Amino acid sequence: MSADLIVLRPEGLYCPAGGFHIDAWRPVERCVVTHAHADHARAGCKAYLAHTDSAGALRLRLGADIALSTLKYGERLVLGGVALSLHPAGHVLGSAQVRVEHRGEVWVVSGDYKLEADGTCAPFEPVPCHTFITESTFGLPIYRWPAPAQLRAEIDAWWRANAAAGRASIVFAYAFGKAQRILHGVDPGIGPIVAHGAVEGLNAVYRAAGVPLPDTVRVQDGKLDKRALAGALVVAPPSVAGSPWLRRFGAHSDAFASGWMQVRGARRRRGVDRGFVMSDHADWPGLLGAIAATGAGQVIAMHGQTASLVRWLREQGLTARAFATEYGDAGGGEDAAPAPPAGEGVA
DSSP states (O other): OOOOSSEEETTEEEETTTTEEESOSSOOSEEEOSOOSTTTOOTTOSEEEEEGGGHHHHHHHHOTTSOEEEEOTTOEEEETTEEEEEEEOSSSTTOEEEEEEETTEEEEEOOSOOSSOOSSSOOOOOOOOSEEEEEETTOSTTOOOOOHHHHHHHHHHHHHHHHHTTOEEEEEOOTTTHHHHHHHHSOGGGSOEEEOHHHHHHHHHHHHTTOOOOOOBOGGGOOSOHHHHTTOEEEEOGGGTTSGGGGGGOSEEEEEEEGGGGSTTHHHHHTOSEEEEOOSSOOHHHHHHHHHHHTOSEEEEEEESHHHHHHHHHHTTOEEEEOOOTTTTSOOSTTOOSSOOTTSOOO
16 A cells, blocks of 8 residues: 555644645745645745745735745646645635645645635635545534525625614624625625724735725724714724724624634624624535545545544545644634634634
């Protein structure tokens, strides 16, 4: 039996035949990055390789002077006799699955992914392979996301009702990916839109990549008076919840956008008025659909609910196991929720 194409090392996933790591969580010589979220793109590597659309976010987050090479989707590169290519993951701008081929054997590392197209990044494409390394952040049958149109309608209705009552609508969402999905989907005719500085910097990256977003302003620019702010939609990272930054908006209603909002009690633990079930990760049907579409005979789960996914796959007759990452079953990443109930993970 041939040696595994991808193995787990203390630094992260490693391809021995090609001499490169994938999403290393410690500094390495050469790192292929699936996307620019902080748990997948770490500082300190000597050389990075990522999709072209990831360049802006990676340089913003890791430094403008990083040694970064890029590939387009489907473009092929040979490293140490291994053919490598990147394919759309549908997670955030520039997110990619990493396909590696050596001596006729094909492995695919999914990174993070979702199947529903949202208009802010290239939609997920299944990549046929022998072994599929999949995330399992929401790897339990309880996780099933609402249709995108339904979610957009819920956010618009909430914002519209708040504006009519003279309240600002503050939605907490992660600055990279989630925030831009919200902005791309809302009706800008309802009122002005304010983006926190952390969100606005990444909005610029999305706009530069050609993703259409509505006009946004930063509150410190002083372009909106108190009356306008009272009807505004404010998109901000979760870190500003309860901070003095919110005081300038006066009376407001707040919400949190996350896949964890489907879990009973999550909204209460967040201390917000409203929860929107929105995730940049695949739900349970999405995970199963993606795995089936690859045709892989072996599946390796990592991040999140690995045990439940591996057990289900084995029951279907597949060879399945898990990689234990530095996050354990926690998952990590930009869809994190603090202190969930036992067994629900934190990613």
